[in-house]
Amino acid sequence: MLTFMRNKLVDVEITDRDAYVAYGFLDDHIYSLETTFQVNGADMTIQWLKGHWNRYTTPDCPLAEKPLQGAVGLCLTDEGFSESVHKIVGRKACRHFANLILECCDAIVKAREMLEKKEKGTQKSLKDPVLSDSCVHEKSACPEKETLPGRIKKNVRIPFEQLKDAPDGFTIDLHVHTSPASPCASSSVDEVISEAKRIGLNGICLTDHNYQWDPENIQKLRDKHQFLVLGGNEITTVQGDMVTFGLDEDIQGIIALKDLTEKIEAVDGFVIAAHPFRGFLVVSGDKLNLDIEKAAARPMFTLVNGVETLNSKVTVDENRFCGQVAKVLKLPVTGGSDAHVAVEVGLYATRFSKIIRNEEELISALKSGDGVPVNYRNIQQ
Amino acid sequence: MAHLIYFSRSRCTTVEESSEGIMTCACRITDNLLDARVQIQAALPDLEIMVVNSRIDHCLIDGMATAENKLQSLLGVRIGPGMLKIIKGLMGDEPACTELAYMAEECCQGAILSLTRKELEKAPRNPEDSRDHFSEMVKTNIRLYNRCVAFSEGSTILEGIEIPGSK
Numbered sequence: 001m002l003t004f005m006r007n008k009l010v011d012v013e014i015t016d017r018d019a020y021v022a023y024g025f026l027d028d029h030i031y032s033l034e035t036t037f038q039v040n041g042a043d044m045t046i047q048w049l050k051g052h053w054n055r056y057t058t059p060d061c062p063l064a065e066k067p068l069q070g071a072v073g074l075c076l077t078d079e080g081f082s083e084s085v086h087k088i089v090g091r092k093a094c095r096h097f098a099n100l101i102l103e104c105c106d107a108i109v110k111a112r113e114m115l116e117k118k119e120k121g122t123q124k125s126l127k128d129p130v131l132s133d134s135c136v137h138e139k140s141a142c143p144e145k146e147t148l149p150g151r152i153k154k155n156v157r158i159p160f161e162q163l164k165d166a167p168d169g170f171t172i173d174l175h176v177h178t179s180p181a182s183p184c185a186s187s188s189v190d191e192v193i194s195e196a197k198r199i200g201l202n203g204i205c206l207t208d209h210n211y212q213w214d215p216e217n218i219q220k221l222r223d224k225h226q227f228l229v230l231g232g233n234e235i236t237t238v239q240g241d242m243v244t245f246g247l248d249e250d251i252q253g254i255i256a257l258k259d260l261t262e263k264i265e266a267v268d269g270f271v272i273a274a275h276p277f278r279g280f281l282v283v284s285g286d287k288l289n290l291d292i293e294k295a296a297a298r299p300m301f302t303l304v305n306g307v308e309t310l311n312s313k314v315t316v317d318e319n320r321f322c323g324q325v326a327k328v329l330k331l332p333v334t335g336g337s338d339a340h341v342a343v344e345v346g347l348y349a350t351r352f353s354k355i356i357r358n359e360e361e362l363i364s365a366l367k368s369g370d371g372v373p374v375n376y377r378n379i380q381q
Numbered sequence: 382m383a384h385l386i387y388f389s390r391s392r393c394t395t396v397e398e399s400s401e402g403i404m405t406c407a408c409r410i411t412d413n414l415l416d417a418r419v420q421i422q423a424a425l426p427d428l429e430i431m432v433v434n435s436r437i438d439h440c441l442i443d444g445m446a447t448a449e450n451k452l453q454s455l456l457g458v459r460i461g462p463g464m465l466k467i468i469k470g471l472m473g474d475e476p477a478c479t480e481l482a483y484m485a486e487e488c489c490q491g492a493i494l495s496l497t498r499k500e501l502e503k504a505p506r507n508p509e510d511s512r513d514h515f516s517e518m519v520k521t522n523i524r525l526y527n528r529c530v531a532f533s534e535g536s537t538i539l540e541g542i543e544i545p546g547s548k
Contacts, residue, residue: 003404004396004495006487010412012388028394029498057501058515059508060531060538067530094529099490103392110414111388236466238457254470279461279524280426288426288496298427315522 004029010104012111018042020111022104031055031096037071039108044076051097064094068101076105083183169351171376172203172362175234175243175274175308175336176345181208187342193225195342199380201349203228203356207243207336210235212250230359234274235260239300241274243308243336246363261303270363272306272334277322278314295321296328306366310335310348310373323373332366335373349376388413394487396495404428404495406488410480414441419452419484423492428460430489435481448477452485460489462524512538 006028013021018041025034032054038047051068053061070088074081082102090098177185178192187195189206196204206213206229213231221229232245239257246269251260264271276298280290301307307326310319326333335348350371356362365371390412397405402425409418416439422432433452437445454471458464465486472482504514515538519525525532532538 001398002395003398004394004491004498006394006491006494008390008392010388010390010392011386013384014387015384028494030494030501057504058531058538059512060515060536063530063536090529091527092530092533094531103390107388107390107412110412114388114413236463236470238454238467238471240459241463254467278463288428290426294426313524315524317521 008100008103010107012104012107014041014111014115019047020108022108024100024104026096026100026103027054030057033094033097033100035068035097035100035104037101037104039076039105041112044109044112046072046074046076048072049101051101061094064097067093068097071101076109081105169353169372170202170355171349171351171374172205172228172230172356173201173337173339173346173349173376174205174232174272174334175207175311175338176204177208177234177338177340178206181206181211181213182340184209185340187340189221190225191342192339192345193221193227193229196345197225197227199346199377201346201376203230204345205230205232205243205245205336205362207232207234210251210253212248228356230356230362232359239303240276240278242304243272243274243334245270245359245366257300257303264305268363270305270366271303272308272366273300273304274308274336275311275314275318275322275338276300276307277318277325278311280318280321290321292321292324292328295325301325301329301331304331306332306334306371308336308373309333310375311338312344312347313338332369332371333373334366334371335376337376346376346380349374392487394491396488396491398425398495402426404492406491408484408487408491410484415439415480417445417480417484419481419488421455421485421488423460428492430455430458430460432456433485440477442477442480444475444477445481448472448475448481451478452481455485460492464489516540516542 006026009025011023015021020039020041021036023036026032033051034054035049035051037049039045040047049068049071052065068089070092071085074084085098085102089101173196176192178189179185179187193204210233212233215231218229218231232243233247235242235244235251235255237255237257237260242257242260244264246267247264248267249263261271277295280288307322307329309323309326323333334350337344337347337349339345339347351374352365353370354365356365390410392408392410394406394408403422404425405420405422407418407420417437418435420434421430423430433455435449435452437449451472455468458467468482468486472478505511519532519538520542527533530536
């Protein structure tokens with residue numbers, strides 16, 4: 001049964017040699033919107049833009065029309081143009097307008113290339129359209145199942161006990177992002193550390209996206225702030241984001257989880273499935289009815305060493321569900337804020353029974369299961 | 382002077398859901414340079430991509446055969462938050478790859494919007510009541526906060542809602 005359809009129509013007119021006008025129309029089962037804008041052919045910047053809704057969902061959607069003007073002045077050929085449109089139009093106005101504007105901009109860039117080729121007389125003709133056989137490949141819904149390796153580490157969950165050297169526990173936010181190391185973060189590392197100190201955390205782990213911190217710089221931060229700062233990483237894999245410790249390798253691009261865990265195993269490090277059920281129970285509000293047994297049987301859990309059961313970027317229900325799945329799996333559990341601005345640091349954290357002084361002690365504590373996820377800021381209030 | 386169109390594009394994305402919870406999403410594009418279709422299948426509730434098909438009927442973009450093969454790297458990717466980064470990363474940034482990656486993204490967005498539509502059917506038509514409904518949505522799904530102007534500070538939907546870490 002057809003449950004959704006979206007149609008987008010884009011036309012590009014070249015008004016004179018130096019200007020392109022795009023007419024975009026998006027109509028689907030939920031939204032209907034239009035945009036018209038002009039791009040200067042000389043510098044490829046957006047000169048003016050109009051946009052309006054035909055149909056929308058919330059009573060505040062009409063507010064989106066005004067901030068669309070933020071796109072004026074953006075240059076289509078700039079590196080990061082698409083990200084700018086998502087940030088300026090998508091976040092401050094509406095992502096569906098951003099989608100349509102980017103569709104129009106892509107059409108303008110292609111129109112310009114066609115024009116240039118035509119002028120150079122090198123444009124290919126359409127005399128022999130490239131015909132391909134349908135390229136059909138099928139694979140099971142659980143592609144990892146066929147080659148499941150054994151669990152990398154047999155982690156045994158031990159009960160949390162308060163030991164002598166940290167009678168009140170030693171609390172570290174294991175999942176923190178900083179700017180500019182993480183492009184999506186907006187607070188500097190100094191701001192984040194200052195805030196972590198202010199709220200009484202014992203330490204933080206820098207886990208910027210696919211970013212390898214220089215150990216010397218981390219040491220400088222420790223010295224400067226007289227505060228425990230540990231190095232880690234949040235690496236994007238085909239199976240989702242993974243927080244890692246102990247891996248001294250700058251991994252760029254998307255890696256398969258199996259390849260990542262092999263690297264982690266080789267250095268005796270630790271890999272945590274970050275927010276593994278983000279968006280699983282709720283996709284824009286709709287209940288997916290995922291049950292605990294099925295969730296625990298996901299192949300990714302045979303590869304990771306621990307599970308992040310408290311994360312501030314997921315819903316309360318998703319955190320609760322993740323905790324239930326981790327209980328079935330008997331894997332070590334952690335908490336981390338996933339802070340992208342300083343005020344978020346410490347929303348969630350992990351409490352250890354012993355003082356942690358460096359990455360080695362952290363990994364050792366995590367492997368022994370000596371970590372309890374805590375709702376840190378709430379506890380402090 | 383006649384206002385003639387120099388470049389034209391039509392892109393259509395559809396989502397069909399079977400009674401067994403299999404979502405079949407297809408994106409078709411027709412423009413001056415490309416006539417193509419990408420289809421993916423994912424099963425509820427995991428929403429992991431388990432089938433990817435493609436068909437190119439005409440193409441003036443180099444490297445399309447390689448891009449079609451690369452589409453198979455998307456098998457196992459889960460439709461949901463973070464998927465765009467993964468799809469882009471797996472497909473790479475060659476022109477033909479970005480075309481097909483975008484079509485796959487549109488399929489995935491279609492799947493999410495199809496589920497969103499079901500939720501929106503529950504929203505009251507009366508603006509006041511619907512405001513309460515959307516306020517509740519943001520409260521229970523923090524990811525919606527700051528997602529767009531309607532779910533940001535200053536909107537009536539967020540009036541009276543306290544978002545952790547927003548102050």
